[in-house]
Amino acid sequence: MNVVVSHWSANVAVLVAYAVAAVAHLLGMRGAATGTGRPGRSRPASPVGEAVTFQAGLLLVLLALVSPVGYWSQRFIWVRNLQDVVLAIGAPALIVLGAPWLPLSRGLRLSGRLRWPEPGGPEPVSTELASIEPAGTGRTAGPAGGRNRERWHAWPVLIAVVFSVVWWGWHLPVLFDAALRSPAVYAAEVVSYLIVGTLIWLQLAGSWPLRPRSGPVHRVVLVVAVAASCTVLGIVQAFSSGLAYPAYRGFHHHDLSVIGDQQLGGAVLWVIALIPFSIAAVALLMRWLSDEESQSLATGFDRLLKPPKSAWPSRPGLR
Numbered sequence: 001m002n003v004v005v006s007h008w009s010a011n012v013a014v015l016v017a018y019a020v021a022a023v024a025h026l027l028g029m030r031g032a033a034t035g036t037g038r039p040g041r042s043r044p045a046s047p048v049g050e051a052v053t054f055q056a057g058l059l060l061v062l063l064a065l066v067s068p069v070g071y072w073s074q075r076f077i078w079v080r081n082l083q084d085v086v087l088a089i090g091a092p093a094l095i096v097l098g099a100p101w102l103p104l105s106r107g108l109r110l111s112g113r114l115r116w117p118e119p120g121g122p123e124p125v126s127t128e129l130a131s132i133e134p135a136g137t138g139r140t141a142g143p144a145g146g147r148n149r150e151r152w153h154a155w156p157v158l159i160a161v162v163f164s165v166v167w168w169g170w171h172l173p174v175l176f177d178a179a180l181r182s183p184a185v186y187a188a189e190v191v192s193y194l195i196v197g198t199l200i201w202l203q204l205a206g207s208w209p210l211r212p213r214s215g216p217v218h219r220v221v222l223v224v225a226v227a228a229s230c231t232v233l234g235i236v237q238a239f240s241s242g243l244a245y246p247a248y249r250g251f252h253h254h255d256l257s258v259i260g261d262q263q264l265g266g267a268v269l270w271v272i273a274l275i276p277f278s279i280a281a282v283a284l285l286m287r288w289l290s291d292e293e294s295q296s297l298a299t300g301f302d303r304l305l306k307p308p309k310s311a312w313p314s315r316p317g318l319r
Contacts, residue, residue, distance in 0.1 A: 007071035018062045028103025054098025060091040077265040085273050092197030093276050099208040156203045156214050163196045164229040177247035204280050216288035220281050227277035237266025
């Protein structure tokens with residue numbers, strides 16, 4: 001019980017960032033409920049459920065940094081890896097599923113600067129990096145716009161590569177140990193995890209008014225690739241017999257050796273990181289199967305309702 005109630009941190013920067021994001025989101029949700037300052041049309045999902053999901057994601061980030069998890073991550077490698085999974089995978093997933101973009105833009109008074117769908121307008125915009133552009137730019141979709149859309153198909157792959165590079169990079173011994181010694185490096189690690197985690201989940205799940213451009217099958221491939229990258233890193237740590245992170249050598253591990261701590265950390269990266277990705281892959285496969293079944297059923301109805309063509313050739317002049 002002492003482990004739970006002790007070693008809480010009062011990191012001012014983290015607490016301020018959390019308060020700003022949470023309050024801005026709640027103010028934006030209140031504006032949506034009263035119908036004031038609404039820059040876009042109504043969402044298809046439950047706003048209350050999305051709000052709870054987003055606030056849960058924010059709270060998860062806060063707990064990962066100021067709770068005893070943050071303290072013990074400075075002393076145990078496996079806790080540090082668990083914190084990394086929460087910051088780069090778990091919390092961003094909840095944030096994206098919470099679809100906070102419209103409420104945050106209202107709460108932070110950014111509605112007039114961002115170009116959101118108009119009421120009764122087109123479907124949600126895709127999650128390309130250039131999808132949300134300042135209002136009034138007057139960009140039109142012509143032949144060049146078509147070429148740009150083809151070029152943006154590479155963004156999901158690029159984001160997956162960037163996520164893997166950031167994930168592996170921060171687990172290299174030099175950066176892993178540097179984040180333990182330097183608060184600035186540690187802050188950069190946390191921010192980069194949240195950014196790349198949010199970007200990768202935006203490519204996997206719908207987050208109103210943003211939507212992934214790729215279809216369910218392509219997104220499953222993306223999930224498998226990213227999950228494989230996390231798994232390989234976990235396997236490397238779990239079966240390593242040499243000390244990779246000497247900065248953790250000075251802490252008293254009691255019943256757990258530093259090498260055992262490192263191998264347990266590898267198991268965390270190997271197993272825990274797979275849970276949200278596996279859930280996403282199953283959900284996407286079910287979505288794909290549902291779409292295929294619906295398309296097949298619609299094609300069958302079309303064939304039944306469409307009158308068959310006559311086998312006899314038509315004669316000119318006859319009606």
